Amino acid sequence: MFTIDSIANKFRISYFLFALLLSTTFVSIFMYAEMRIEQDLVKGRLIQQLQLSQEKEGKQAVYTANPGIKIYRYDRAPENLKTLANGTVQEMRVTVNNQVGKTETNLHFFAYQKNNQNYILTYLEDTEMVMENYPVLAIFEELEDIFVDTLKVAVILSLLIAALFSHLSSKQIIKPLLDLKQAVETDHQNLTELTHLPSEVGVLARAIDEKNHKLEQYLQREQLFTGDVSHELRTPLTIIMGASEVLASQLETNSRLSEFANRISTTAKETSEIISALLLLSRAPEQLDTPPTSINTIALNEVSRLQYLLRHKPVSCKVVAEQDYIANVRPELLKMALGNLIKNAFQYTDDGEVIVAIDAEKIIVTDTGLGIPEIMMPLLYERFERLNDINTSDQVEGSGLGLSIVQRIMTHMDWELIHQDNATGGSTFSIYYK
Incomplete structure (x- = not known):
């Protein structure tokens, strides 16, 4: 039965969470690096296309280059792009018409200044166009897919290895505690062997051994006290009972005095029984x-x-x-x-x-x-x-x-x-x- 209160289970959960956190960190770093590389590739390609278009077509308000590249002079750009564009490549989800109908894809865009003229450069992402016209991006997309698949396998293997390692290592960590538990439940000889360990278990074993020693001394003093009190009280009680019986035999003609003598004898017997009961309470029940x-x-x-x-x-x-x-x-x-x-x-x-x-x-x-x-x-x-x-x-x-x-x-x-x-x-x- 799984319980969170178990030290072993706490260790396993902690190790698994650590592996999960580490995997999440690596995935986040990969995704950030992938995004930056893609942005730099797109940015370089669009800036190159701007230069080519200017050399070929001269100064224009809008440059269109297939596949999917469109460059606006800032004053002729769509208003929504003017509002959002800056020097960093951004993505926007858009719907486009193509041969198979309407599809959704990503529009990459950023603002760029050249020769004191501001432009907004855009690139409409399309896999077929990338593969045919942008080999660098095509290679990057293929490598990205490979890295993503590899990363998924790595994360899964990391979590499985973490679970297996935490299970095995937790047993080794808990084993000294189980040995200590067994030593405490059995005898002091095994506990004494653990007191020589330099680890925390040895410190705990020494503390338990010292406490056991003090408890043994206390119990021994308690048993000696109980036995001594019982022995010392029984003698005077026996004398009182004997004396009361003799007194009662001499007072047969006086019923009132005989009643007092009988009460003395009865009380002495009851006290003796109480002592016997207290002695029984000082013993272990199984004895x-x-x-x-x-x-x-x-x-x-x-x-x-x-x-x-x-x-x-x-x-x-x-x-x-x-x-x-x-x-x-x-x-x-x-x-x-x-x-x-x-x-x-x-x-x-x-x-x-x-x-x-x-x-x-x-x-x-x-x-x-x-x-x-x-x-x-x-x-x-x-x-x-x-x-x-x-x-x-x-x-x-x-x-x-x-x-x-x-x-x-x-x-x-x-x-x-x-x-x-x-x-x-x-x-x-x-x-x-x-």
Whole structure:
């Protein structure tokens, strides 16, 4: 498929246009030279004829010489010739009568002064007359035809050679770039070989190699940081969970204190799961196993876990599903994505209901809350962007990372997240997982 955006095609077009421009220049030069030569030949012939006519006929107002030559004394010349004639041979298209009827031909004419007398010399172009009476012009006309045919062939061959040469040379020009592309896509060993080239490709290869090296260092630091944070946080979380369980076993007679102990244990477990999910996000998608996971179970657990956000609101929530739907996904990632959507729906809905609907293609979270203003749509998935920062004075807890994390998880799992405004208010977020 031909595309103008290709470097190779741009080079081919440029080379072809250059050849076309060069050919046009040569044709223009040839046509100008041909015109000047013809003018000089006609001018010389007519001046010669004027001299011959004066020697033969003496002073006359009009001299007629066959074939096709007519010389006027300026005051006896046709008015249209007086208006146009000057020292340069000019052409005018005229219609003449001959044996076969009316035909169109060219009238050559120019103004000339001799012995203080002005003349207008004219020559009516006719091929047969030229061939019989003006051998120089006849030879010139034959050579002109030969040159024209040769020039046509030369122009066509030039364009064909330009097209062929540009095609072959563009391959040689693009080949180093293709080698560089292949080296970047495969391994750094091939890229290192290209860095030693003295050409622009070598400069580009060195820049890419340096950037890759910096990215590797950055990713290595990121992986080390993620691993270190995970290791350092899991130990205190394990201690917190163990201590809360011991505390809960000692507070069986006091239900209120037992509730606090259970919340400590639950929060510690949730934090541990969040750490696990973030660790999974730091890995390449192809390195993760995707076990069959019940979407219904995760949705029900998240609704139950976040139910405390609706304790003082007239808001109901329900999970709608015709059957138990299964998706091949890491449960930690699905829990984090769905949990963030449900949490946002609970936080930003003060009245009405939240519905989590599940089918064979998608998971839909619908609320009757504040909705999302148009001004925020371009920033919907940006980090640290919050609804209350833009459209409302109510301060809602949150860091502005929820939707950004959900979008990141969707990209990581090759799923799709779509937002729609509800006609009656609120928002609908749809996760397409198939």
